[in-house]
Amino acid sequence: MIELKNINKKFGAGTVNETVLFTDFNFKVKKGEFVSIIGSNGSGKTTLLNMIAGTLFPDSGRVILEGSDITALPEFKRAKRIGRVFQDPFKGVARNMTIAENLSLADNKGKVYGLTKGLSQKRINYYKELVSQIGLGLENKLDVKIGSLSGGQRQAVSLLMATMTPIDILILDEHTAALDPKTADTIMNLTNKVVCEKNLTAVMVTHNLRYALEYGNRLVMMHEGKCVIDRNEKEKKETQLEEILAKFNEISIECGN
Ligand SMILES: Nc1ncnc2c1ncn2[C@@H]1O[C@H](COP(=O)(O)OP(=O)(O)O)[C@@H](O)[C@H]1O
Ligand SMILES: [Mg+2]
Numbered sequence: 001m002i003e004l005k006n007i008n009k010k011f012g013a014g015t016v017n018e019t020v021l022f023t024d025f026n027f028k029v030k031k032g033e034f035v036s037i038i039g040s041n042g043s044g045k046t047t048l049l050n051m052i053a054g055t056l057f058p059d060s061g062r063v064i065l066e067g068s069d070i071t072a073l074p075e076f077k078r079a080k081r082i083g084r085v086f087q088d089p090f091k092g093v094a095r096n097m098t099i100a101e102n103l104s105l106a107d108n109k110g111k112v113y114g115l116t117k118g119l120s121q122k123r124i125n126y127y128k129e130l131v132s133q134i135g136l137g138l139e140n141k142l143d144v145k146i147g148s149l150s151g152g153q154r155q156a157v158s159l160l161m162a163t164m165t166p167i168d169i170l171i172l173d174e175h176t177a178a179l180d181p182k183t184a185d186t187i188m189n190l191t192n193k194v195v196c197e198k199n200l201t202a203v204m205v206t207h208n209l210r211y212a213l214e215y216g217n218r219l220v221m222m223h224e225g226k227c228v229i230d231r232n233e234k235e236k237k238e239t240q241l242e243e244i245l246a247k248f249n250e251i252s253i254e255c256g257n
């Protein structure tokens with residue numbers, strides 16, 4: 001479970017560009033929840049994920065992960081417990097390293113060694129098995145550098161890297177937004193499969209309203225640092241795309257994008 005408690009966050013404090021984003025903001029994700037988050041541009045979705053990951057810190061308030069206060073814990077110390085996939089298929093992978101080397105890095109998350117010991121055949125076979133499960137035929141390309149893969153293949157490997165070790169929470173920030181629609185569907189399906197099979201707690205920000213409705217067991221819409229819609233599994237199932245679209249248009253027009 002992750003909990004953000006009484007969060008206040010502003011940017012550019014004391015300057016003409018001061019933006020007050022979160023005021024006494026509270027947000028809780030229970031174990032096993034798969035939350036889809038949509039919202040207007042600048043509503044605070046990425047900042048929310050950044051505060052969970054420790055890339056950004058709240059001005060005040062607390063961040064609690066599985067009961068322990070991690071408010072002051074830096075990103076690298078949280079990384080072991082938090083898996084993350086970004087929009088940019090190059091973020092989160094080392095492009096000059098092979099698939100196997102990238103998996104090895106992720107496999108040894110939180111430990112300083114990894115590549116230095118070399119990869120045993122046993123480990124390589126394990127990676128092959130893992131990669132074959134994503135169904136993109138990458139199991140015979142373990143020696144190929146990540147940089148030469150397509151965006152979709154890279155996102156699939158990123159997802160694997162983020163989830164191959166035990167984590168408390170998976171965060172996804174518009175991880176299908178840079179892909180063509182068909183590849184985005186493939187990655188979204190794969191994401192759903194991984195989250196369900198591993199029973200992960202996940203927070204997914206998506207620009208795709210259809211994905212937000214179709215996947216996950218909770219739906220949140222954000223606007224100006226607030227959750228303007230928050231529906232549980234049952235309510236979400238009864239929610240129609242038209243309603244969400246209308247609400248989305250309303251807040252987007254209101255903030256001019
Ligand atoms: N590092 C930063 N410095 C200054 N302003 C920021 C920073 N990060 C986010 N913001 C501002 O906070 C608001 C929310 O940003 P963000 O969380 O990225 O929104 P979203 O992901 O919902 O589009 C925006 O107005 C943005 O300009
Ligand atoms: Mg964002």
